[in-house]
Amino acid sequence: MPFMTVRHFTEADIPVRTELLRENKYQTNLNDFAMSADDRALAEGMARTISEQHHTKRLFTMCGSKGQVVGFSWITSIDWRSQACELSFAVLPRYRSGFGFKAVEAAHEYLREQLHMDVIINQVLSHNTMMLSADELEANAQIRAEYDSYTVGRWRTACYWTVTRDDVRDRKLREQARRQEIADRVRAGVQGLS
Amino acid sequence: MTEIQRLDPAVAVAELRASGDSARGFLGLDPVTQNDSLLTQELESLQAQLFSAGETLVGFAPNADQPRQAYVASTSADPEPLRALLEFLATYQRCTTFVAMVPDGVEAAQGFAACGFERVGVLPRHRWQNYDWQDVLVYVGRTDTCRS
Numbered sequence: 001m002p003f004m005t006v007r008h009f010t011e012a013d014i015p016v017r018t019e020l021l022r023e024n025k026y027q028t029n030l031n032d033f034a035m036s037a038d039d040r041a042l043a044e045g046m047a048r049t050i051s052e053q054h055h056t057k058r059l060f061t062m063c064g065s066k067g068q069v070v071g072f073s074w075i076t077s078i079d080w081r082s083q084a085c086e087l088s089f090a091v092l093p094r095y096r097s098g099f100g101f102k103a104v105e106a107a108h109e110y111l112r113e114q115l116h117m118d119v120i121i122n123q124v125l126s127h128n129t130m131m132l133s134a135d136e137l138e139a140n141a142q143i144r145a146e147y148d149s150y151t152v153g154r155w156r157t158a159c160y161w162t163v164t165r166d167d168v169r170d171r172k173l174r175e176q177a178r179r180q181e182i183a184d185r186v187r188a189g190v191q192g193l194s
Numbered sequence: 195m196t197e198i199q200r201l202d203p204a205v206a207v208a209e210l211r212a213s214g215d216s217a218r219g220f221l222g223l224d225p226v227t228q229n230d231s232l233l234t235q236e237l238e239s240l241q242a243q244l245f246s247a248g249e250t251l252v253g254f255a256p257n258a259d260q261p262r263q264a265y266v267a268s269t270s271a272d273p274e275p276l277r278a279l280l281e282f283l284a285t286y287q288r289c290t291t292f293v294a295m296v297p298d299g300v301e302a303a304q305g306f307a308a309c310g311f312e313r314v315g316v317l318p319r320h321r322w323q324n325y326d327w328q329d330v331l332v333y334v335g336r337t338d339t340c341r342s
Contacts, residue, residue: 050229054231
């Protein structure tokens with residue numbers, strides 16, 4: 001069984017995601033509209049996404065190896081013809097230390113493998129160093145947008161960058177080369193011992 | 195003769211999802227890329243009906259341009275549930291021809307061949323799945339050659 005799986009978001013997931021929308025870090029790092037809406041309005045919004053908005057917006061549930069809900073990812077601004085979308089994700093607080101990066105990777109894989117997205121747009125507010133360090137964010141950012149969002153009482157700067165099919169292929173090739181190099185070193189070491 | 199049982203839309207969607215990879219491309223649907231609500235809406239717009247026969251799911255959607263023709267699909271290589279579906283369509287819908295569009299490599303293709311369908315063409319690179327384009331095979335069957 002794979003470490004992380006992506007499945008469609010269902011009505012049963014609504015209460016868990018509602019709770020996450022109300023969490024402090026979520027509001028600072030993504031958006032704080034949940035503070036101005038009641039539970040029913042939030043639930044209705046998500047139900048509408050499940051049933052009506054397939055062509056512009058999709059919600060997914062990220063699950064761990066035992067099927068437990070680890071977090072959510074969602075795509076917006078979907079351009080099916082150009083095969084581009086913007087990806088967002090939020091991991092439940094108790095899974096943040098271990099699962100965050102895997103969740104992002106699994107979401108990217110699903111979007112490319114099955115939904116045939118070519119270009120995935122990432123947006124991270126510059127103070128948010130939960131997944132990437134400030135230096136990494138700075139290195140990734142193709143665009144820095146000041147006064148991008150207003151969350152929890154302050155204006156926030158956002159870093160935007162795209163990940164294309166070529167980027168993914170290059171990264172995979174680099175990883176393969178690195179693994180090969182390690183394997184070669186180990187093999188050479190073993191031969192040196194005998 | 196194998197009995198087939200008509201499924202309500204909600205049950206049909208649940209069965210499609212439970213069928214895993216064999217339901218991908220079933221009447222053009224795909225539980226991996228479509229959520230339950232979208233599958234339900236697609237089934238409705240196709241005017242499709244699904245039936246179960248044991249573990250196998252079969253279904254049809256009428257061809258609006260040719261009322262004596264139906265698009266048919268199956269999740270298994272077993273020709274018997276398919277024969278039962280064709281019998282139903284011939285008897286109650288007066289169908290004379292059937293079209294199946296089967297993603298290359300799925301086992302349902304064997305069921306259509308065993309049932310007397312003729313492979314008439316290939317739609318090259320017709321759908322995207324598992325990081326690759328996939329050909330779709332087009333099968334045509336006729337009531338006089340396909341029914342047991």
